[in-house]
Amino acid sequence: MTETTAPVVHRGAPAGEPLLHADDLVAGYLPGVNILEGCSLVLHPGELVGIIGPNGAGKSTLLKALFGLVGIRSGRLTLQGDDITNLRADALVRRGVGFVPQSNNVFPSLTIEENLQMGVFQTPQKFHERLEVVLHLFPELVKRRKQRAGALSGGERQMVAMARALMPEPSVLLLDEPSAGLSPVRQDEAFLRTRRINKAGVSVVIVEQNARRALQICDRAYVLDQGRNAYSGRGRELMHDPKVIELYLGTLATDVDAARDAEAPPAPRAEPRSGDTAR
Numbered sequence: 001m002t003e004t005t006a007p008v009v010h011r012g013a014p015a016g017e018p019l020l021h022a023d024d025l026v027a028g029y030l031p032g033v034n035i036l037e038g039c040s041l042v043l044h045p046g047e048l049v050g051i052i053g054p055n056g057a058g059k060s061t062l063l064k065a066l067f068g069l070v071g072i073r074s075g076r077l078t079l080q081g082d083d084i085t086n087l088r089a090d091a092l093v094r095r096g097v098g099f100v101p102q103s104n105n106v107f108p109s110l111t112i113e114e115n116l117q118m119g120v121f122q123t124p125q126k127f128h129e130r131l132e133v134v135l136h137l138f139p140e141l142v143k144r145r146k147q148r149a150g151a152l153s154g155g156e157r158q159m160v161a162m163a164r165a166l167m168p169e170p171s172v173l174l175l176d177e178p179s180a181g182l183s184p185v186r187q188d189e190a191f192l193r194t195r196r197i198n199k200a201g202v203s204v205v206i207v208e209q210n211a212r213r214a215l216q217i218c219d220r221a222y223v224l225d226q227g228r229n230a231y232s233g234r235g236r237e238l239m240h241d242p243k244v245i246e247l248y249l250g251t252l253a254t255d256v257d258a259a260r261d262a263e264a265p266p267a268p269r270a271e272p273r274s275g276d277t278a279r
């Protein structure tokens, strides 16, 4: 990345040193095939940052690269200034990074409480103290803690997976499509829960298919397209940016807007600014 493109790639980002900084990542699964072709992202302390984009853009791959699950072929990843490029996931957990996968995210044969215990297997002495804190964020789980996770609905499993990732007290939480497969009501709950976790002091990166809802709750977001940064900016600005609507939000945005406008007075539209794009 050149100095001249840096501020535009991270449009709207606060000043100061980021907590997490992915710089120009190239990564992929198969030899010789890059899925990420130079992706960059910064997450500042206390931020909730979204990654949106069309199907196959590389959103989940970027999140997995941040958590050491996909090899980074070039570029650099730092956490509080320390190089963590290609560190393994267990080492990242020790350094305060949590990850919630989209699927297969609970141990179905274990109870909810045992699932949460797995979250602190590296520091079992913290279990009781953290259990209390985490159950405070997820009061729905309190009465059901002795139930097997395999008997839970998709939304409840997602809740357990988030709760487990919070057990080691991460400073950064990486969420892969927490609303996937949920009903609209449960999706809303998942977004509210994400915001609540963020307000409790955890910096969050969230990958979402439901771009409009994600943009509503995110401080900032990155739009990926074909493995590259396409746009970035504050969530609500991107939601009304004609270029973003054209690339990704498209008719879905128009439909949602129409439904919302039928119920409420229209929100003022932000004027697009020149130089908004990353390329």
Ligand SMILES: Nc1ncnc2c1ncn2[C@@H]1O[C@H](COP(=O)(O)OP(=O)(O)OP(=O)(O)O)[C@@H](O)[C@H]1O
Binding pocket: 029, 030, 035, 053, 054, 055, 056, 057, 058, 059, 060, 061, 062, 209
């Ligand atoms: N395990 C894997 N092995 C090989 N290729 C993969 C693997 N996982 C994903 N890919 C490929 O990487 C590309 C990007 O996938 P990715 O899941 O990161 O996209 P995405 O933006 O999250 O898409 P979606 O919104 O559809 O989940 C796709 O072409 C996909 O087929």
